[in-house]
Amino acid sequence: MREREKEGMDYGGKIGGSERGGPCGACKFLRRKCVKGCIFAPYFDSDQGTAHFAAVHKVFGASNASKLLMRIPAHKRLDAVVTLCYEALARARDPVYGCVGHLFALQQQVHLSIN
C-alpha cells in the first residue's frame, strides 16, 4: 500500500514544462497537435504527464479541465493542476471514496494520537 501510494502520489518535480519539440503529455494522450500556448503544456510533460493527464481526463474530462484552467489566473494554475492530478489518481485507486478515503485515514490517525 505504502509503495503504491508513493508511486501514485509522487510529483517530486515531475510536473513541469514539456521541453518543446514534442507534444505535451496531454496532447500526446489526446493524439492531437500541441499548439504554441497549449494550456496543458506547462504542467504535463510528455513522460509522466501523460499518465497523470490520462487520470485527469478519465475523472474530469479534458474539456472540463481545460475550461477550469482557463478560468483561473496563470499563477494559480499549477496548484490547480496538482490538485486535479491528486484527486484523479486517488479516484482511480479508490473509485468509491477517492481522496476522501485518504482524508478519513488521516483523520483517524489524528484521532488516535489525541486519545
Ligand SMILES: [Zn+2]
Ligand atoms: Zn499540449
